[in-house]
Amino acid sequence: MGALLVLYSLIWGLFIPLKPGIVSVEPNRAQAGETIELVYEGYNVDYQDVNERDISAWLLMDSVRTIAADRLEIIGNRSVLLTFSLPYFRDADPGVISTTLVVSDSTHGYALLPSAVSVLKAVSEQDSAKEEGAFTPIRIDYPNETTFPFRNILKETIRNTYYHVPLWFSMIILFLLSAFYSAKYLNTRVKAFDIWARSYAEIAIILGVLGLVTGAIWARFTWGAFWSWDVKQFTSAVALLIYLSYFILRSSISDEDKRARLTASYNIFAFVLLIPLLFIIPRLTDSLHPGNGGNPAMGGEDLDSTMRWVFYPAVIGWILLGLWMSNLKARYLIVFQNREEEFMSD
Amino acid sequence: MNRWIVLWQKEMVAQWRSQSSLPAIILYVLSTTFIVFAAFARIDERTWVVLYWIILVLSAAQSAQNSFRDVEGVSGWYYYSVCRVEEYFFSKVAANFILLGLMAVLTFLGLSLFSGMPIRNLGLFVGVNVSAWLGLSLLFSFLGFLNAKIEGQQGLLPLLSFPLLLPILLEVIKLSSISAGAMTDTEYMSDLYILLAVDALILALTLLLIRYLWQS
Numbered sequence: 001m002g003a004l005l006v007l008y009s010l011i012w013g014l015f016i017p018l019k020p021g022i023v024s025v026e027p028n029r030a031q032a033g034e035t036i037e038l039v040y041e042g043y044n045v046d047y048q049d050v051n052e053r054d055i056s057a058w059l060l061m062d063s064v065r066t067i068a069a070d071r072l073e074i075i076g077n078r079s080v081l082l083t084f085s086l087p088y089f090r091d092a093d094p095g096v097i098s099t100t101l102v103v104s105d106s107t108h109g110y111a112l113l114p115s116a117v118s119v120l121k122a123v124s125e126q127d128s129a130k131e132e133g134a135f136t137p138i139r140i141d142y143p144n145e146t147t148f149p150f151r152n153i154l155k156e157t158i159r160n161t162y163y164h165v166p167l168w169f170s171m172i173i174l175f176l177l178s179a180f181y182s183a184k185y186l187n188t189r190v191k192a193f194d195i196w197a198r199s200y201a202e203i204a205i206i207l208g209v210l211g212l213v214t215g216a217i218w219a220r221f222t223w224g225a226f227w228s229w230d231v232k233q234f235t236s237a238v239a240l241l242i243y244l245s246y247f248i249l250r251s252s253i254s255d256e257d258k259r260a261r262l263t264a265s266y267n268i269f270a271f272v273l274l275i276p277l278l279f280i281i282p283r284l285t286d287s288l289h290p291g292n293g294g295n296p297a298m299g300g301e302d303l304d305s306t307m308r309w310v311f312y313p314a315v316i317g318w319i320l321l322g323l324w325m326s327n328l329k330a331r332y333l334i335v336f337q338n339r340e341e342e343f344m345s346d
Numbered sequence: 347m348n349r350w351i352v353l354w355q356k357e358m359v360a361q362w363r364s365q366s367s368l369p370a371i372i373l374y375v376l377s378t379t380f381i382v383f384a385a386f387a388r389i390d391e392r393t394w395v396v397l398y399w400i401i402l403v404l405s406a407a408q409s410a411q412n413s414f415r416d417v418e419g420v421s422g423w424y425y426y427s428v429c430r431v432e433e434y435f436f437s438k439v440a441a442n443f444i445l446l447g448l449m450a451v452l453t454f455l456g457l458s459l460f461s462g463m464p465i466r467n468l469g470l471f472v473g474v475n476v477s478a479w480l481g482l483s484l485l486f487s488f489l490g491f492l493n494a495k496i497e498g499q500q501g502l503l504p505l506l507s508f509p510l511l512l513p514i515l516l517e518v519i520k521l522s523s524i525s526a527g528a529m530t531d532t533e534y535m536s537d538l539y540i541l542l543a544v545d546a547l548i549l550a551l552t553l554l555l556i557r558y559l560w561q562s
Contacts, residue, residue: 186558235512242509249506253496262492265555266506269488272551273510273544 035085039075040101057082060100061119089121096120164218166318167211168236174204174322175243179271182264192334194260197267198250199330201243203322208240242270353437357413358444370412371449374405379456391464391526398453399519403482405449407507410442410486414494435491435556442483450475467525473538474521481514481545488552491559517541 040057057069057080071083080103089097097119178200185193215236216227227233249266253259378401382389389397457463465471489507517537524534 186555238509238512245506245509249492249496258495261558262495265558266492269551269555270510272547273513 035070035083038082038084038101040080040082040103055080055103057101057103059084059086060102061097086119089119093121164211164214166315167207167214169315170318170322171204171207171211173319174200174207174326175271175274177326178204179268182267185260185264186268189257191256191260191337192330194264195333195337196326196330197264199326199333201246201267202329203326205240205243205247206325207318207322208236208243212236212240239274242274246270349433350437353433354440357437357441371405371409371445372452374408375401375449375452376456378404379453379460382457383460386461389461392523394457394461394464395522395526396519398457399478399515399522401453401457402446402450403511403515405453406442406446406482406486409445409449410483410490411493413438413442413445414487414490431557431559432553435487435552438490439483439487439552442487443479446479446483447475450479464526465522466527470525470534470538471522474518474525474541477538477541477545478514478518481541481548482511484545484548484552485511485514488548488555491556495559513544514541517544 055072055074057072059067059069061067067084067086069082069084071081073081075081099119178197181193181197181200184190185197212233215233219225219227219230219233223230246263246267250259250263253262382397382401386393454463486507489510493506517540521534521537521541524537
C-alpha cells in the first residue's frame with residue numbers, strides 16, 4: 001500500500017507540468033505618469049500559435065488600481081512586449097510602489113510576478129481626475145489541466161517537496177518509534193522490543209540519508225551548491241551521526257542484555273536531544289532552508305491545492321513504506337534469533 | 347543529603363590525589379593554549395571563542411572518562427552495594443562540574459595570556475559558561491558512565507558525545523560571540539533560555555536513564 005502511494009507520488013510528482021510563470025521583466029523601474037514598454041519572458045508558455053488578442057496583461061498597483069496594457073506584441077516564443085501608460089500617483093501614495101505583473105491567456109492560464117516593476121512617485125501637475133478612467137479590472141483565465149504552482153526561484157524544483165519533506169516526516173516518526181520501543185524495552189526487558197527499536201533506527205537512517213541527498217540536490221539548483229553549511233543541513237547531518245553512533249555502540253558490546261540495555265538508554269537520550277537540534281535551533285538562526293529564518297514553507301500560501309493531491313499521499317506513502325520495511329526487518333531478526341536459540345538449546 | 351556531600355567530597359579528593367587526572371588536565375589546557383598562540387599570529391574574537399570552547403570540550407571529555415574509572419570491577423561492586431545510583435552519579439557530576447570550572451578558568455587565563463582577551467560582556471560570558479558547564483558535565487558524565495560500562499574500546503566516548511553536544515555547543519558559541527562583541531544581537535536572552543532548557547532536558551534524561559545503566 002505504501003509502495004503504491006510512493007509510486008503514485010513519484011510519477012505524478014515528476015510529470016505534472018508547472019503553471020505558466022514569469023521569469024523576468026525588463027526594465028523593472030519606471031516613473032509614474034510615463035508610458036513604459038516592458039519585455040516579459042514567460043515560463044512554460046509557447047506563444048507561437050497564440051493570437052495577440054487572447055493575451056491580456058495588467059500591472060497592479062493595489063487591489064483597486066489595475067492598469068491594463070495598451071498594446072501587446074509577441075516578439076518571441078516566450079517573450080511579449082507590453083506597453084503600459086502609468087498614471088500619476090495620488091498625494092497620499094508612498095514614494096515607491098512595487099507593482100505586480102499579471103499576464104493571462106486562455107491557452108496557458110495566468111501568471112503573476114509580484115514586485116515586477118517598481119514605480120517611483122510622481123504627482124501630476126494638472127487635474128488628476130482623468131487618471132481614474134485608466135483602470136481596468138483584471139480578468140484571469142484558469143488553466144485547463146492540473147498544474148503545479150510556479151515560484152520564481154524554485155521553478156521546477158518545487159517537485160522536491162514531494163520527496164524531501166515526506167522522507168523527513170517518516171524519518172522522524174521512525175525515530176520516535178525507535179525511542180518508544182527502547183523505552184518499552186527498558187520497562188519490560190522483552191528482547192523483541194530491542195530488535196524493533198534497532199530496525200526502526202536502521203530504516204530511519206536510510207530514509208534520513210535519502211532525505212539529505214534529495215535536499216542536497218535541491219540545494220544545488222536553488223542555492224547553488226550541494227552543501228552550503230546551512231544550519232538545518234548541518235544539524236540534520238548531525239542527527240544522522242548520532243544514530244550512527246547508536247549502531248557503533250551496539251556493535252561494541254558483545255553481551256546481549258547489556259547491549260540492549262545500554263543502547264536503549266542511549267537511544268532515548270539521543271532522540272530527546274534531537275528535537276531541539278532539528279527543530280528549534282534552525283528556527284532561531286538565519287537559515288536559508290524553507291520554513292526557518294523567515295522563509296515560506298508549509299503555510300497556506302505555499303502549498304497549493306494542486307500540490308496537496310500529491311503531497312499528502314506522498315507523506316502517508318513514505319511513512320507506510322518505512323514502517324513496512326522496519327516491520328520486515330524486525331520480524332526477520334526475531335525469527336533468526338528464535339531459530340538460533342532453538343538451535344543452541346538442542 | 348549527607349551522603350551526597352560525603353560522596354562529592356570523596357570524588358574531589360580522589361581527583362586531587364589521582365596522579366593522572368588533575369595534572370593531566372592542567373597540562374592539556376596549557377599546552378593547547380600555547381599551541382594556539384604559536385600557530386596563529388593574531389586571532390580574532392570569533393576564533394578565540396571557538397578555540398576556547400573546543401579546548402574546554404575536549405578536556406572535559408577526557409576528564410569525565412577518567413573520573414568513571416571506578417565503575418567497573420571491585421570498586422564498582424562496592425559502590426553498588428553502598429549507595430544509590432543517583433548519589434553515585436551526581437556526585438561525579440558535581441565533581442566534573444567543579445573540574446570543568448577549573449579548566450575553563452585555566453583555558454581563559456591561558457588564552458588571554460597568549461592571545462588577548464576579547465570578552466566585552468563578562469557577565470554574560472560567565473552566565474553562559476556556568477550553564478554550559480552544567481550541561482557538559484551532565485552529558486559527559488552520562489556518556490562516561492556508558493563508556494565505562496563497555497569494557498571494550500575506550501576511545502568511544504568522544505566519538506559518541508560529539509553529535510550530542512552540538513545543541514549546547516552551537517548555542518554557547520553563539521552566545522559567547524555576542525559577549526565578545528563578535529556578533530551583535532540584542533535579544534540574546536532567548537538563546538540563554540534555550541541553553542538552560544537543554545540543560546534541564548539533559549538533567550531529566552539522566553535522572554530517568556541512570557538506573558538502567560547501573561545494573562549489570
